[in-house]
Amino acid sequence: MRISDAMQTNGIATSLQSMESQYQNASQVAASGLKINAPSDDPVGAAQLARVQASIDQTTTYQNTITSVQGDLTLAESSLASASDVIASVKELALEASDGSMTASARQSMATQVAQLQSQLLSIANTKGTNGYIFSGSQTNTAAFSDTGTYQGDNVDRTAEVGQGNTAVVNVTGAKAFTAAGGIDVFATLSALQTALSNNDMSGISASVSGLDSASSQISVAEGDAGIKLDRLSTASTAHQQTQLSLASEQHGLASADPAQAYSQLTTLQNALEQAIATSRLTLSTLSANRFQ
C-alpha cells in the first residue's frame, strides 16, 4: 500500500484521540468513584439503579412512618399503665372502705379521694400525643372524654402503612380501654363507687370492687394490645433495616467502581497514552526531518 504523509498524521491523530477519550472516561470513573455516570454508561444497570433507589426511598418512608407512629403508641402504652395504677389505688380505697368498722365521715373523705383519682384518670385518658388525642379513635382533635366521663371519640382504628402490604393499626381507642364497648364503663364504675362512699352504701361499695377488677383487666388488655402493636412496628422496622442494608449493598455494587480496579485501569491507560505519545513523536520527527538535503 502506498503511504502518504496525510495517512500517517491522520492515523496518529485518530489513535491518540481514541486513547485520550478512553483515558478521559477512566479518569471520570476514578474521580467520581461511580461506574455509571450517565444512563448510557450501562443502560440496564442505570434502570436497575433507579429501581433500587425507589425501593430504598420506599423503605425509608416506611421507617419514617414507623418512627412517627411509635411515639404515640408508646405513650398510649405507658398511659394505660398509669391508668392501671390509678384503678389499683381506687381498688385499695374501695377495699379499705369495705371494712365495716369505718365511719361514714371517713368514707365521705374517701369519696373525695376517689373523685381526685377519677379526675387523674380523666387526664390520663385525654393524653395528647404528637398526632392529637391518642384515645379518641379517629377524632384526634377532640378530647377522648368530657369532664363528666362521656366518651367523645369513636371506636375507629387508625392505620399506617409500615411495609409493603403491611397496614398496621397505630392506636388503641378509648372506647375499648375505658367504655362499655370494651366490657365495662370505667368512669361510670368510679362514679358509682364515689356515690356509694358518699351515701355510706356498703353493698354499693362491694359491688364496685368487682367492677374495679373488670376495669383493671380491661385496661391491662388494652395495654397489652398497645404492646403487641408496638412489637409489630419494631419487627417491621428491623426487617426494613435488613432490607436497607441489602439494598444499599446492591446499589453500591451497581453504581460504585472498585477503587483498585478504577485506579489500575487509569494507570494502564495513562501508560499506554504516554507510550503512544512518545511513539507518535518519533514518527512525526521522522516525517518532519529534513529529507531534502
Next chain:
Amino acid sequence: MGLNGLYNLASDAMQANSFALNVTGQNISNASTPGYVRRSAILETQVAGDVTYGGVQATGIHRAFDQFTQARLYDATGLSSSADSRNGALASVEALFNDTGGTGLAAPISALFSSFSALAANPSDTTTRANVLSAASNFAQAMSSTSASIAQQRADMLSQAQGVASEINGYATQIAQYSVQITQAQNAGQDASDLLDKRDHLLTSLSQDVDVHTATDGQGQLVVSVAGSTLVEGGVASKLSVSTDSSGAMTLLSQQGNGPLTDVTSHLTGGKLAGLKEARDVDAVAENQKLDQLAYDIGSAVNTQHAAGYALDGSTGHDLFSLGASATGAAATIAVDPSMVGHPELVAASSSAATVPGGSDNAVALGNLATAAIANGGTQTAADAYANIVGDIGLRKAAAQQDSDTRGALTSQVQAMRDSTSGVSLDEEMVNLSRYQSAYSAASKLFSTADALMTELLGDVKP
C-alpha cells in the same frame, strides 16, 4: 538527424523535466492542503512524423483520483456525521434523566408517595398536609419542566437543522459555480486540477451535512443528488429547506428554481440532517411519550384515590392534580389542581366523613400506590416505569455512541484509502525531485555537449 536535432532534443528534455519539477513543487507545497489530490506530470516520447525522433514532451497533469473511493468517502462521512450529531443531540436529552448526576425524576416521584405515607401517620396535622401539597407541586413541576426541556431541545435541533440546510445551499451554489469554471477551463484546454480539488473538497464537506451521491449526466456535467433529489446539475443549484409538518415532525423540502416544494424527508439517510431528524423525531419523541404516560398514570391513579377520600371539612371528590383527558401532553400540563392550591385542609386522608380528622385509611391507600401497578396499563409500578425511561434513553444514547465510534473508524479507514491514492508522500516527492533534477542536469549536459560539438565544427570550417 543532424547536430541541430541534438539541440532540440536537449531543449525538449529540459522543458519537460522542468515541467515535472514544477508539478513536484506543487505537490510539496500542498502536502497538507485539505482536499488536495496528488498530481504527476505525464511525460511522453515525442512523435515527429514517421521517423524516430526520440524527444520527450510533457502532455499534461495526472490527478491521482479514485472516483470509487471518493464515493465511499461521501457515504462513510455522511453516516459517521449522522451518528455524531444524533449522539451529541441525545447527550442533552440523557442529561434530563441522569439520577446519578442529580437530575432526573426519581426523587420527586418518591417524595410524592412518601408525603402520603407521612400523612397517614399524622392525618390531622396541617404541616403534614401542606407537605403533601408541596410534594405534589414539586412532582408536577419536575414533570412539566422535564417535558419543557425536551420540547426546547427539539426546537434547538430544528433550528440546528435549518442552519445545516442553509449551509448545504451555500455549498450547492459554490459547487455549481466551480462546475461552470471547470467546464470552461476544460473547453479552453486548460488544466482544471485546482478547481476539481476545490469542488471535491466541497462535496466532502457537503457529505457531512447530508447523504451525497454524484454522477455525470449526458453532457458530461456533474450531478449531485442529496436525500434522493438533485441538488446540483451542472451550473444549476436547487435549494433545500427544513420545516415541520402538521404533527410537528421535521421535514426536508427540495425546491428546483422557483418550482414547487417537494418533501424528500423519507429519502434522507445520512449527514447531520439525518442524525438530527432521528434524535428529534424518534428518540426525543419516544421519551416524551413515555414521560406523558407516566405523568398521566401517576396523576390519574392519585386523583382517583384522592377523590374517594374525605377532606377535613367532610367534603369529598377532590382531584389532587389537574390533568388532561388523555396521556398526550400530560407531562407538560400536569399541575396541582387550582382548587387544592393553598388548601391543605382539602387533602383527603380519611375514607369517610365520620373518621375525619384522624382517620388515615385513604392516606394509607394513597401511599400504597407507590408499590401498586398503576403505570403502563397496570403492568408496572411508577418507579419501574421511570426506571424503564432511564434504561431506554440510556440504550438509545449508548447505541448512538457505539454507531458514532464504529462509523468514525470506518470513515478513518476510507479516508486512509483515499489518502493512500491521492495524498502526497514527501518521500516520493523527494525522489521525484532528485530524478527530475538529474534528468534536467543531464539534458543541460547534452546541450553543452551539442554546443561543444557545434563550436568545434564551426572552428574547423573557419578560414
